[in-house]
Amino acid sequence: MCRHLAFLGPAERLGRLLVEPEHGLYRQSWAPRRQRYGTVNADGFGVGWYAEEDPVPARYRRAGPIWGDPAFADLARVVRSRAVLAAVRSATVPGPDGEAAAAPFTADRWLFSHNGAVSGWPRTAAPLVRTLPAADLLSLQAQCDAAFVWALVLHRLRRGDDPGRALADTVLEIDEAAPGSRLNLLLTDGETITATTWGDTLWYLAWPGRLPRGPGSARPEGTGIVVASEPYDDDPRWREVPDLTLLAADRTEVLLTPLKDLRTDLASAPSEEPCT
Numbered sequence: 418m419c420r421h422l423a424f425l426g427p428a429e430r431l432g433r434l435l436v437e438p439e440h441g442l443y444r445q446s447w448a449p450r451r452q453r454y455g456t457v458n459a460d461g462f463g464v465g466w467y468a469e470e471d472p473v474p475a476r477y478r479r480a481g482p483i484w485g486d487p488a489f490a491d492l493a494r495v496v497r498s499r500a501v502l503a504a505v506r507s508a509t510v511p512g513p514d515g516e517a518a519a520a521p522f523t524a525d526r527w528l529f530s531h532n533g534a535v536s537g538w539p540r541t542a543a544p545l546v547r548t549l550p551a552a553d554l555l556s557l558q559a560q561c562d563a564a565f566v567w568a569l570v571l572h573r574l575r576r577g578d579d580p581g582r583a584l585a586d587t588v589l590e591i592d593e594a595a596p597g598s599r600l601n602l603l604l605t606d607g608e609t610i611t612a613t614t615w616g617d618t619l620w621y622l623a624w625p626g627r628l629p630r631g632p633g634s635a636r637p638e639g640t641g642i643v644v645a646s647e648p649y650d651d652d653p654r655w656r657e658v659p660d661l662t663l664l665a666a667d668r669t670e671v672l673l674t675p676l677k678d679l680r681t682d683l684a685s686a687p688s689e690e691p692c693t
Contacts, residue, residue, distance in 0.1 A: 419458055419504055419505060419506050419507045419520070419530070419531075419532045419533075419646075420442055420445040420446070420449055420452065420458055420504065420505050420532065420645075420646040420647065421442075421502070421503065421504035421505075421520060421530040421532050421601075421603050421645070421646055422434070422435070422442050422501075422502070422503050422504075422643065422644070422645040422646070422649075423501065423502045423503075423528075423603055423605050423610045423612070423643070423644045423645075424500065424501040424502075424641070424642070424643050424644075425499065425500050425605070425607075425608070425609075425610060425641045425642055425666070425667065425668050426499060426624050426640070426641020426642065426643075426668065427499065427641065428497045428498060428499050429497060429498070429499075429501075430493065430494070430495070430496065430497050431464060431466065431492065431493040431496050431497075431498070431501065431503075432490075432493035432494050434501055434503070434643075435464065435493060435501075435503055436490070436493050438649035438650050439649070439650055439651075440647070440648065440649050440650060440651075441649040442483075442503055442504075442505055442645070442649070443483055443484065445458060445505060445646070445647065446458045446459060446462065446482055446483045446484060446505040447459065447482075447484065449646075449647060450647055451618045451646070451647040452617075452618075452646070452647070453616075453617050453618065454507075454534075454599065454617070455507040455508065456508075457507070457508045458482075458505035458506060458507050458508070459481070459482035459505075459506075459508050460480070460482075460506045460507065460508050460509050460518075460519075461478065461479060461480045461481065461505075461506040461515075461516055461518060461519030462478070462479060462482070462483040462486075462489075462503070462504065462505045462506060462519055463476060463477065463478035463479070463503065463504055463516070463519045463520050463521050464476070464477050464478075464489075464493075464501065464502070464503035464504075464521070465477075465501070465502045465503070465521040465523060465528040466496065466498035466500065466501045466502075467498055467499065467500040467501075467607040468498065469499075472526045472606075472607060473525070473526055474500075474502075474521075474523060474526070474527075474528050474607065476521060476523055476528070477489065477492060478516040478517075478519045478521075479516050479519070480515040480516040480518075480519065482505075483505055499607075499641075500605060500607040500608070502520075502521045502528040502529075502530060502603065502605050503521070504519070504520035504521060504530040504532070504603075506518065506519050506520065514559040514560055514561055514564075517558055517559040517564075518559040518560075518561045518563065518564065520563060522558055522563070522564060522567040524571050525574075525575075526606045526607065527571070527574065527604060527605070527606055528604070528605050528606075529567050529570060529571075529602070529603065529604050530563075530602070530603045530604075531562070531563035531566045531567065531600070531601070531602055531603075532599075532601035532602075532603070532617055532646055533598065533599030533600050533601050533615065533616055533617060534562060534598065534599050535562040535565070535566065535591060535595050535598045535600075536595040536596065536597040536598045536599075537595050538562040538565075538595070539562070539565075541594055541595035542562070542565055542594070542595070544594045545565075545569065545590065545591065545594055548569070548572070548590075549568060549569065549572055550572070553568050553571075553572055554568070566587065566591065566600070566602070569587045569590070569591070570583050570584060570587050570602070570604065573586060573587065580604055580606070580609065580611035580665070581611055581663055581665050581674070582679075583604075583611075584602050584604060584611055584612070584613050584663065585613065585663050585676055585679040586679075587600075587602070588600045588602065588613050588615050588676065589676065589679070589680055592615070598615070598616070599615060599616030599617055600613060600615035600616060601613060601614055601615060601616065601617045601618075601619055601646070602615075603644065608667060608668075609665065609666065609667050610642065610644050610664070610665075610666045610667075611663070611664065611665050611666075612644055612658070612663075612664040613662070613663055613664070613676065614658050614659065614660050614661060614662045614664075615660070615661060615676070616660070617646065618646055618647055618657065619644065619645070619646060619657070619658040619662075619664065620644070620645055620646070620647060620648050620655050620656060620657050620658065621642055621643065621644045621645070621655070621656055621658065621664065621666065621671060622642065622643045622645075622648070622652065622654055622655050622656070623642050623654075623656075623666075623671055624640045624641035624642055624668070640668045640669050641668045642666050642667075642668065642671060644664065644666065658673060659673070659675075661675060661676045661677060662674065662675055662676060663675075663676055663679065
């Protein structure tokens with residue numbers, strides 16, 4: 418499993434979100450507190466962020482551990498953003514993808530991360546391949562299961578599904594083809610955060626919950642939210658998202674919907690014709 422985090426709020430340095438918290442994503446790369454599968458997240462990391470007046474996110478990824486990259490430490494010290502998605506990747510079997518397998522994945526205005534695993538990958542993905550156009554399969558960003566999950570989500574987004582429906586339908590479809598999969602998905606367009614819990618932990622801290630700051634620093638103005646695999650500190654205002662839930666949030670509100678309710682909706686919807 419991996420650890421990931423998304424943030425919407427007042428412009429904040431990447432370091433204050435990811436590095437400086439006592440139990441932030443940086444520390445979670447070697448000492449996560451609530452990770453259910455795996456113990457070290459050292460096979461790559463990435464961070465994506467949005468600059469003012471530009472809807473297309475920037476991204477920085479590497480194949481090695483986050484603690485071993487001095488360039489990231491320098492970048493995190495100065496880069497500020499009102500919207501961020503970052504992830505550290507669990508140690509896994511060797512593969513050819515390198516940093517291409519590290520989240521966040523991106524296309525258009527979206528950033529995406531998958532915390533989990535597709536059970537029986539890649540054999541169990543065979544029934545899902547027919548739902549994707551050939552061009553999408555040939556342009557997968559990596560050969561890992563997370564890149565394939567992103568392709569399924571992105572296909573739905575580009576055909577016009579809203580983010581919640583795109584994530585929920587993808588999770589339910591994969592679970593049917595590969596039971597036992599762990600599918601905590603995290604998606605942002607810089608204005609909203611959408612996430613699922615399916616087999617691992619997810620928490621959120623709604624603004625004006627505090628971000629970690631040095632002595633004498635003022636609390637930032639505005640509203641916002643942090644959504645993360647686990648809390649970056651021991652603030653009692655963190656709230657755990659129940660398993661099998663869809664989270665949809667913006668800077669002012671959070672909506673939680675049981676995925677079992679959406680399963681009923683999906684079962685009653687007309688089936689999609691396969692792509693050719």
